[in-house]
Amino acid sequence: MLTSLRDHLTSPAIRTDGLSRQFGAVCALDGLSLEIPRGIIFGFLGPNGSGKTTTIRLLLGLLEATSGSAEVLGYDTRTDATAIRERSGALLEHCGLYERLNAADNLDLYGRFWQISRDHRRARIRELLSHLDLWERRDEMVAGWSRGMKQKLAIARALLHRPELVFLDEPTAGLDPIAAVTLRDDLSRLTAREGVTVFLTTHNLAEAERLCALVGVVHNGKLKVVAPPAQLNAMSETPRVEIIGAGLTEAMMEMLRAHRGVVSARADGRCLIIDLKHAADVSSVVAALVSLGYHLETVRNSAGSLEDVFHSLVEAQR
Amino acid sequence: MMDAIAVAWKEWSEQIGQRGFRGYQGILLMILVFGIVLPLQNGPAWITSPIIGIAWSWVPMFLVTTVIADAIAGERERHTLETLLASCLSDRAILFGKMGAAIGYAGAVTAISLFVGLVAVNLVHRQGGLLLYGAPVVLVMCVGGVLGAVFVAAVGVLISLRAATVRQAQQTLGGAIMALLLAPLAAVRLLPTEWLSSLRPDSATYVQLGVIAAAAFALLDAGVVALATVRFRRARLIAD
Ligand SMILES: Nc1ncnc2c1ncn2[C@@H]1O[C@H](COP(=O)(O)OP(=O)(O)O)[C@@H](O)[C@H]1O
Ligand SMILES: [Mg+2]
Secondary structure (H helix, E strand, C coil), rough: CHHHHHHHHEEEEECEEEEEECCEEEEEEEEEEECCCCCCCEECCCCCCCCCCHHHHHHHHHHHHEEEEECCCEEECCCCHHHHHEEEEEECCCCCCCCCCCEEHHHEEEEEECCHHHHHHHHHHHHHHHCCCCCHHHHEEEHHHHHHHHHHHHHHHCCCCCCCCEEEEEECCCCCHHHHHHHHHHHHHHHHHHCEEEEEEEEHHHHHHHHCCCCEEEEEEEEEEEHHHHHHHHCCCCCEEEEEEEEEHHHHHHHHHHHCEEEEEEEEEEEEEEEEEEEHHHHHHHHHHHHCCEEEEEEEECCCCCCHHHHCCCCCCC | HHHHHHHHHHHHHCCCCCHCHHHHHHHHHHHHHHHHHHHHHHCHHHHCCCCCCHHHHHHHHHHHHHHHHHHHHHHHHCCCCCHHCCCCCCHHHHHHHHHHHHHHHHHHHHHHHHHHHHHHHHHHHHHHHHCCCCHHHHHHHHHHHHHHHHHHHHHHHHHHHHHHCCCHHHHHHHHHHHHHHHHHHHHHHCHHHHHHHHCCCCEEEEEEEEHHHHHHHHHHHHHHHHHHHHCHHHHHHHCC
């Protein structure tokens, strides 16, 4: 009994092994094997239809796997899904708010489901709504709210019972850019404050980069790579260098464009950004520049954007 | 148990309380029809006639029909079902909470209508003494009402589980209830006429028949409730 309790407390937040789900001929998720430690925001990144929502449903025991297995917070999704749901919160594809109820009642209702006592419920609702700047509007019907406000309220609902883990399925999808930025800020602030593990899906690279400590890239149901965003950057297929110095001339730019090892080159103030065919080409490029009279100060490896990585990973499959 | 009550509370506040005036309108209309119009049309017989118990048994059933189709299909249509299923609630709590909410609503409206009807008839048709429902009538109403309401609630949830929209659920449920009401009538016509005519309309036979009918109905209820419990599986609700 005690050992099993310890196992639950020390197990990774999520561990899956060959997790797959088929819908007829469509393989929505294909052999997902993944381990996510506790206490981080994990980003599950992939274009639409890549199997992100299906994964969340499988992890919450809302769908049965065709094959493979998954453990969430140390509980098996096939046998202990109730225990998983008791310890998790969720903002799914649809925010799931009751439009005929006001904001406070929407939270109060879920507080009742989780059997939080009346006083605790009230205090907690006030705390969360205040943090999200929604306290003043608690008596309004949700039906008239903007999507951004509904998403915020749904996040409050997901955190209400102080879960160990929350699932957020594309929380900023469909929001205008400003609302999305606000929501992201609220999210990172609140989740850090609550110390909760987050499984977040997104098709937005910047969002994953901004919020997540670890990112898994998924495409067509297959996991491509799992890495911290910084490391993902380094995986960019075209090596890129930034050269800083003085005395750049048009002749130098022409030489660079004609150089065998250079894919593309552009100047950005005192910084010269060059994409190379191979990382090893950097020495001959630098030597050619210096021979033309360039005053070199620094050469450094620069990461391509996460977007480049993403596209190269996705393209590689086609 | 507590969480089934929480689900029922949600159903009531969503369906009735918070819909504003329109929510109350429906209830007031029911009470107007069953508590004032029909009683005044029928006069004292509304209270004293022995067959009024049987008539009232249908009312909760009818009231459940008006709300139960929404149970699962409505949440699916309004995109709240999956979030509800992702909560800590057990399958049973959701199922019994929803059935209980519909049955409770029907029971409350029926009781209020009965009371309003009693007051209305007594006020309009003063005949010296106070008119009251007889004890057998109340017994038949309670037993018949509960059995009927439970039956429709379970059948309604079963239909609501499979229905794509609330409208479709309502139509299917309406058809199913109609068929189920006509079936006993058809069955009676199939019985041998000699046996039927040998039935003597003395009260002992009727009581026996009533008890047998109630027992059969209770068995039927147990069957559909069990079926609803088996069919209500959250891992199935989203897949298709
Ligand atoms: N209930 C379902 N029935 C049939 N196909 C489904 C179902 N759910 C998802 N799919 C299919 O599985 C694939 C992955 O879907 P989904 O997990 O929703 O992707 P994402 O959330 O990444 O956009 C898609 O091709 C989708 O059409
Ligand atoms: Mg999705």
